[in-house]
Amino acid sequence: MMDHSAEPRDPAAEILADTAKTSHFLNRETSWLRFNLRVLEEAEDQRHPLLERVKFLTIFATNLDEFFMIRVSGLRRQVAAGTGGATPDGMTPSEQILAINQELNVQFARYNRCWKQDLLPSLREAGIRVLHYVDLTAREREAVQQYFRRDIFPVLTPLAFDPTHPFPHISSLSFNLAVVVKDPERGECFARVKVPGVFPRLLSIPTDEKAALEQMGLGGVAKVQQFVWLEEVIANNLDDLFPGLDVVASYPFRVTRDADVAIEEDEASDLIEAMEEQLDLRDFTSAVRLELDATTPEHIREILTRNLQLPPYLVYAGDSPMGLAGIRELYALERPDLKDPPFLPSVPSCVSKSTSLFAAIREQDVLLYHPYDSFMPVVEFLREAASDPDVLAIKQTLYRVNPKSPIVDALLEARVNRKQVAVLVELKARFDEENNIGSSPW
Numbered sequence: 001m002m003d004h005s006a007e008p009r010d011p012a013a014e015i016l017a018d019t020a021k022t023s024h025f026l027n028r029e030t031s032w033l034r035f036n037l038r039v040l041e042e043a044e045d046q047r048h049p050l051l052e053r054v055k056f057l058t059i060f061a062t063n064l065d066e067f068f069m070i071r072v073s074g075l076r077r078q079v080a081a082g083t084g085g086a087t088p089d090g091m092t093p094s095e096q097i098l099a100i101n102q103e104l105n106v107q108f109a110r111y112n113r114c115w116k117q118d119l120l121p122s123l124r125e126a127g128i129r130v131l132h133y134v135d136l137t138a139r140e141r142e143a144v145q146q147y148f149r150r151d152i153f154p155v156l157t158p159l160a161f162d163p164t165h166p167f168p169h170i171s172s173l174s175f176n177l178a179v180v181v182k183d184p185e186r187g188e189c190f191a192r193v194k195v196p197g198v199f200p201r202l203l204s205i206p207t208d209e210k211a212a213l214e215q216m217g218l219g220g221v222a223k224v225q226q227f228v229w230l231e232e233v234i235a236n237n238l239d240d241l242f243p244g245l246d247v248v249a250s251y252p253f254r255v256t257r258d259a260d261v262a263i264e265e266d267e268a269s270d271l272i273e274a275m276e277e278q279l280d281l282r283d284f285t286s287a288v289r290l291e292l293d294a295t296t297p298e299h300i301r302e303i304l305t306r307n308l309q310l311p312p313y314l315v316y317a318g319d320s321p322m323g324l325a326g327i328r329e330l331y332a333l334e335r336p337d338l339k340d341p342p343f344l345p346s347v348p349s350c351v352s353k354s355t356s357l358f359a360a361i362r363e364q365d366v367l368l369y370h371p372y373d374s375f376m377p378v379v380e381f382l383r384e385a386a387s388d389p390d391v392l393a394i395k396q397t398l399y400r401v402n403p404k405s406p407i408v409d410a411l412l413e414a415r416v417n418r419k420q421v422a423v424l425v426e427l428k429a430r431f432d433e434e435n436n437i438g439s440s441p442w
Contacts, residue, residue: 025089051338058328073258112320133232167307172257182246201326202227251296256289291322345374386414393420
């Protein structure tokens with residue numbers, strides 16, 4: 001009989017066995033949600049100026065949209081296909097979705113509380129009123145109705161849904177109204193009205209004070225700025241869209257679709273063309289989230305979930321306005337007292353004192369630390385290179401490209417000056433694919 005206790009230990013095997021314990025791993029998806037929670041905590045932090053806190057809330061909402069479009073969509077595909085084993089932390093795709101929902105229930109409660117009980121009252125105290133339609137005075141409603149009939153009404157297209165009309169396509173992240181109307185002949189009918197994205201999410205409305213000043217020909221600036229939700233303006237003027245019908249009710253909803261672009265690069269003969277085709281299909285991928293108002297009745301919820309082919313665990317109902325990323329518009333207000341002081345990046349003295357970037361580099365190495373150091377020396381460096389007769393070629397990598405980038409202008413100038421320009425552009429930079437394709441003239 002052999003005595004195995006005398007056998008030498010294998011440290012490598014022990015380490016592998018130890019790391020196999022799932023308790024040693026954090027789940028990637030719930031870990032990301034906790035990262036995003038830190039963004040929400042910045043919105044809750046009253047040490048920040050008010051509009052900076054609003055900005056953080058919109059970043060939290062935008063991040064969450066992208067999380068569903070990419071991460072949740074991937075999990076849902078695995079669940080639907082019955083593929084995807086347990087991750088190193090031991091969770092299956094279904095268990096991860098359950099954990100995501102449990103985490104989001106807590107975060108949504110804080111998110112709604114931050115908006116309704118903290119930011120919204122604070123904005124009102126600061127003279128920025130975000131109102132519901134029912135809160136408007138008679139004069140304010142009249143002004144909003146005039147704007148609706150003149151500007152909004154012409155671009156609205158209600159689409160009916162019944163046995164003779166297919167369920168309309170709902171584009172990703174668009175705001176919509178599920179409208180119930182009563183037809184004298186056919187009874188109760190369902191229609192969808194898309195809230196157009198060409199208007200601000202928050203419509204600016206003149207206060208009674210501002211209107212009175214204008215009537216007296218005094219002009220001037222009112223102390224209070226008022227806004228009303230675009231979807232509520234449309235919802236309260238639906239009679240103009242359905243003449244002869246009785247508008248029973250309307251309920252806002254929003255759909256998020258799978259946006260994970262998948263391209264087999266080795267099989268694509270033209271990567272740009274393949275990417276453009278995928279982007280065109282992005283609005284027609286499967287739905288991964290349905291957001292509803294808490295007042296939406298069960299039969300409307302059932303119509304939407306059935307036609308969008310969504311399971312109940314991907315339906316979210318709340319009592320705060322959905323898609324609060326749109327309130328980022330408030331940050332554009334001229335209220336420097338509610339924002340951080342503008343940050344001015346510095347320029348290293350060796351660069352600012354020199355008449356040429358090339359001359360400065362000849363004197364010493366230059367390290368730029370963005371965003372604390374200005375990016376302009378980089379732009380100037382490329383502009384000098386584009387016109388310098390001794391420069392033969394410029395080679396560069398670009399990840400995200402702004403449509404009006406001075407970098408692109410400098411590189412184009414270099415081509416005009418007959419220099420060789422080679423640029424590697426990341427076409428698959430997440431959610432900047434269209435910018436990168438449209439900004440690449442090479």
